[in-house]
Amino acid sequence: MSNILKKEELPYCRGCGHDLIARNTASALEQMEVAPEDVIVVTDIGCHGIIDGCLNTHTVHGLHGRSVAIGAGIAMGLEERGKKIIVFIGDGGSTIGLQHILEAARLNLDMTVVVHNNMLYGMTGGQTSGLTPCGFRTTTSSEGNPWTGYDLCALAYTSGAAFTSRITGTGNISGQLREAFETAGFSLTEVIEICPSYGVKLNPGRKLREIIEGSGRLPGRWVNERDPFVIKQERKTSDLLKDLDVIRVDHDNRLAGPVSIVISGSAGEGVQHSASILAAAAVRSGCHVIQKGSYPVTVGVGFSAAEVILSPQPVIFCGTDVPDVVVVTSGDGLSHCRNRIKAMRSGWVFADRSLDLPDTGAGVAIHDFRSVGARSACLLALFRTVADTGWISPEALHRTAVESGLPARMPVDRMMEMVKT
Amino acid sequence: MQEKTEKQVVIVDGSRLVTEAMARAGAGAFIGYPITPANLLYQYSARRMPLFLPAPDEISAVQWMSGLAATGKLPVTATSFPGFALMLESLNMAFMMELPMVIVLVQRLGPATGTATCGAQGDLALLRGMISGGHQIPVLCGADFESAWRLSAEAVHVAARLRTPVVYLTSKEEMMTKKSFDLSLLDYITAAEIPVFSGEGTYRSYEPGENGIPSFLPVGNPAWQVRLNASTHDRDGILKHSTAEALGNTMRLEEKSRRHLGGYTHYEYDSQEGAEVLVISYGVTASAAREAVSGIRESGKKVSLLVPGTILPVPDEYYDMSEKYERVVVAEENINAQYARLLFGEKLPERIRTMGAVGRMITDGEIRKEVLT
Numbered sequence: 001m002s003n004i005l006k007k008e009e010l011p012y013c014r015g016c017g018h019d020l021i022a023r024n025t026a027s028a029l030e031q032m033e034v035a036p037e038d039v040i041v042v043t044d045i046g047c048h049g050i051i052d053g054c055l056n057t058h059t060v061h062g063l064h065g066r067s068v069a070i071g072a073g074i075a076m077g078l079e080e081r082g083k084k085i086i087v088f089i090g091d092g093g094s095t096i097g098l099q100h101i102l103e104a105a106r107l108n109l110d111m112t113v114v115v116h117n118n119m120l121y122g123m124t125g126g127q128t129s130g131l132t133p134c135g136f137r138t139t140t141s142s143e144g145n146p147w148t149g150y151d152l153c154a155l156a157y158t159s160g161a162a163f164t165s166r167i168t169g170t171g172n173i174s175g176q177l178r179e180a181f182e183t184a185g186f187s188l189t190e191v192i193e194i195c196p197s198y199g200v201k202l203n204p205g206r207k208l209r210e211i212i213e214g215s216g217r218l219p220g221r222w223v224n225e226r227d228p229f230v231i232k233q234e235r236k237t238s239d240l241l242k243d244l245d246v247i248r249v250d251h252d253n254r255l256a257g258p259v260s261i262v263i264s265g266s267a268g269e270g271v272q273h274s275a276s277i278l279a280a281a282a283v284r285s286g287c288h289v290i291q292k293g294s295y296p297v298t299v300g301v302g303f304s305a306a307e308v309i310l311s312p313q314p315v316i317f318c319g320t321d322v323p324d325v326v327v328v329t330s331g332d333g334l335s336h337c338r339n340r341i342k343a344m345r346s347g348w349v350f351a352d353r354s355l356d357l358p359d360t361g362a363g364v365a366i367h368d369f370r371s372v373g374a375r376s377a378c379l380l381a382l383f384r385t386v387a388d389t390g391w392i393s394p395e396a397l398h399r400t401a402v403e404s405g406l407p408a409r410m411p412v413d414r415m416m417e418m419v420k421t
Numbered sequence: 422m423q424e425k426t427e428k429q430v431v432i433v434d435g436s437r438l439v440t441e442a443m444a445r446a447g448a449g450a451f452i453g454y455p456i457t458p459a460n461l462l463y464q465y466s467a468r469r470m471p472l473f474l475p476a477p478d479e480i481s482a483v484q485w486m487s488g489l490a491a492t493g494k495l496p497v498t499a500t501s502f503p504g505f506a507l508m509l510e511s512l513n514m515a516f517m518m519e520l521p522m523v524i525v526l527v528q529r530l531g532p533a534t535g536t537a538t539c540g541a542q543g544d545l546a547l548l549r550g551m552i553s554g555g556h557q558i559p560v561l562c563g564a565d566f567e568s569a570w571r572l573s574a575e576a577v578h579v580a581a582r583l584r585t586p587v588v589y590l591t592s593k594e595e596m597m598t599k600k601s602f603d604l605s606l607l608d609y610i611t612a613a614e615i616p617v618f619s620g621e622g623t624y625r626s627y628e629p630g631e632n633g634i635p636s637f638l639p640v641g642n643p644a645w646q647v648r649l650n651a652s653t654h655d656r657d658g659i660l661k662h663s664t665a666e667a668l669g670n671t672m673r674l675e676e677k678s679r680r681h682l683g684g685y686t687h688y689e690y691d692s693q694e695g696a697e698v699l700v701i702s703y704g705v706t707a708s709a710a711r712e713a714v715s716g717i718r719e720s721g722k723k724v725s726l727l728v729p730g731t732i733l734p735v736p737d738e739y740y741d742m743s744e745k746y747e748r749v750v751v752a753e754e755n756i757n758a759q760y761a762r763l764l765f766g767e768k769l770p771e772r773i774r775t776m777g778a779v780g781r782m783i784t785d786g787e788i789r790k791e792v793l794t
Binding site: 035036037038040049050052053056057058059060061062063066069070071072073074075076077078079080083099100103231234236237239240241244245246247249276279280282283287288289290291292293294295296315316317319321 | 429430431432433437438440441444450452465468469470471472473474477478480481484485486487488489490491492493494510511514518538565594597598599600601604640641642643644646647648649650651652654658659660708709711712781782784785786
């Protein structure tokens with residue numbers, strides 16, 4: 001009596017290759033002297049998937065096509081080596097979850113996939129599958145399948161599987177299965193069988209070997225010399241909050257209530273970074289801040305906008321209807337915030353000299369912000385904003401910029417001088 | 422000028438807090454596929470989580486998570502609707518297999534691909550119906566940094582305790598907007614542990630025990646055979662068509678999240694004596710509701726506020742509170758009053774007022790106006 005198989009009787013139709021695979025899997029594991037508790041059999045949906053109850057191993061029965069992926073997760077999670085993860089899947093599941101097979105092969109996860117290829121969908125009525133050979137008759141192709149089936153072994157092999165084989169599902173196949181189970185890394189064995197309920201009846205007189213030879217998908221074995229998957233231990237932080245700079249209050253602010261500043265420029269011109277400097281400068285000035293970024297999905301081109309709310313009291317809500325100040329330093333930026341500028345009935349717009357502003361109820365301050373270079377224009381505009389509004393001091397902004405290491409990239413001392421004069 | 426020394430004011434976004442909170446709560450792995458506006462969670466997780474694996478798609482992500490959970494890990498992921506839609510069948514599997522995991526769902530404007538960089542609160546109806554058979558998985562939702570920290574950690578704890586997938590629901594602004602914040606306000610987080618089989622008696626993978634939750638053993642353990650099954654199954658984890666034991670198992674799954682709801686009912690109820698109006702709001706809109714309530718009270722009017730943290734299953738307490746008011750205003754960032762209808766039915770009673778928005782946040786001014794009308 002097998003120690004892998006719980007029952008002598010298996011629940012398959014007479015002559016079904018699934019029965020052969022189950023018995024030979026058990027036999028191969030016994031030859032290898034692998035204990036049932038060291039084996040995890042993952043089954044897919046299909047006739048092969050009802051084998052769970054007949055096994056003394058750990059069993060996992062998941063979704064159609066996804067057995068290789070959940071098996072992959074188990075392979076990633078098991079820290080103890082020497083466990084055998086064996087995935088049983090049919091031809092239907094292998095095309096639903098083709099990506100999962102390719103991925104497990106690419107990563108060379110330590111597991112074996114046994115494809116029960118009976119050349120059609122046996123459980124649902126004998127329909128053509130993605131692995132049905134050309135010319136093979138099914139219940140949905142009475143004249144024979146007009147298409148060629150996938151070469152699953154070639155796909156797995158070229159994706160990096162350590163071991164791939166295609167075998168004919170007759171006779172004693174335990175040695176061939178054992179070769180797959182003994183592989184360190186990802187192995188896939190495609191067992192070609194013929195469904196006795198549909199395949200045999202719809203293709204009278206045809207023999208399995210002749211069908212295989214005619215399909216062009218011949219038995220064979222293919223090996224990639226590769227090391228199996230290991231999780232690379234990268235350096236991790238033990239606390240994401242420790243990475244943050246704690247900001248001490250060392251400046252004053254002159255805010256009576258919350259104000260919102262919209263900063264709008266071009267991608268790559270330091271908009272988000274400048275907004276961060278402003279936000280940090282405001283916090284060191286005793287303000288509470290909210291900082292939001294906005295940009296198109298192509299982060300390297302087009303507009304880049306940020307919105308910073310400064311408040312002497314805690315701010316809860318992070319939305320803004322109409323800003324108190326709009327800072328705009330480029331054409332992209334103006335296109336993005338043109339309507340917001342139009343909607344302003346008060347407040348200020350700080351704009352680069354090159355821009356043609358729409359009519360607005362806000363005060364307009366025009367400066368040559370881009371004179372310090374495109375990448376520095378935004379920060380210069382913020383220097384001008386804080387100097388003119390007095391909400392926080394230019395010194396707080398300058399000190400924050402210096403401490404962040406910006407002088408190496410931007411002329412922050414010059415900006416400070418420019419707003420003082 | 423100097424702040425009190427114990428304060429630790431930083432500028433931080435919600436993604437960083439939620440990632441750190443989940444890691445401290447015992448999340449052992451992050452498996453994901455990047456998607457706006459959940460990308461920051463992905464990036465922080467790469468630096469913080471003990472195990473980080475980039476999946477080639479969201480179906481693989483939840484399948485890998487399930488495999489990891491089967492070995493005893495507590496995996497988490499973060500996504501938005503398009504990714505979540507791909508995850509749905511696998512989440513049904515994890516629910517049926519009773520595998521703990523947390524999915525941070527960062528809502529963005531739909532339908533379909535919608536607008537990746539625009540926030541929304543449009544996925545609640547989907548969450549209520551996401552499990553075939555109508556079963557509910559716990560859905561928790563923070564409304565500010567402190568509650569996001571607390572409830573995302575709690576999501577990990579509930580997943581471990583109940584052996585179930587849990588959704589931590591949030592949205593774009595909550596995860597991407599930076600704010601000045603005092604870290605000293607954050608609660609201490611303990612690490613969750615999955616209740617494992619005591620070793621007494623015979624282990625059956627789906628033997629529920631007195632609390633209705635099967636104790637856990639990892640696949641591959643040398644002592645007991647473990648069987649996990651996504652099909653209708655008996656207590657051994659063997660596929661059964663419709664035996665009383667197998668259907669009993671399915672019915673137990675229906676009861677599980679509700680039976681233990683008291684242990685994870687979280688809300689903020691700010692009631693005012695004499696108020697006739699209750700505002701209910703969650704997630705990003707709750708901040709506007711808080712501002713509105715504060716403004717209304719400053720003007721001398723009375724109003725109460727309920728901010729649900731446990732969104733699903735709906736705790737009875739929400740009904741007990743709502744019944745005390747002549748009028749209830751439910752504010753949420755969608756145009757079909759998803760939570761209001763979930764709470765009070767498709768045909769809303771006259772006393773239930775709803776307000777929504779699409780493609781923008783609801784403002785405190787709008788809520789104030791609705792309450793005072």
